[in-house]
């Protein structure tokens with residue numbers, strides 16, 4: 605099998621990150637990320653983008669079905685949102 609491209613590897617990392625943190629010990633549900641699991645993800649994986657300070661805001665805005673956890677679709681919305689923020693930050697820096 606050929607080596608994955610950077611984007612293919614990036615997608616695998618994004619999926620693997622969901623699986624890793626959803627499988628945390630907080631809620632015994634490997635299919636969703638609880639608020640405590642999200643706090644750990646933010647602290648360990650996104651410290652330069654705001655880390656745990658984004659916790660309440662992200663959970664409030666991304667938990668579309670209001671069950672108190674993030675399922676994979678809601679996690680994808682977080683990735684999309686953060687990608688858009690990065691895009692806007694880059695555009696601002698280029699001006």
Ligand SMILES: [Ca+2]
Pocket residue numbers: 625626627628630631632633634635636637638641
């Ligand atoms: Ca979980």
Ligand SMILES: [Ca+2]
Pocket residue numbers: 666667668669670671672673674675678
């Ligand atoms: Ca949810």
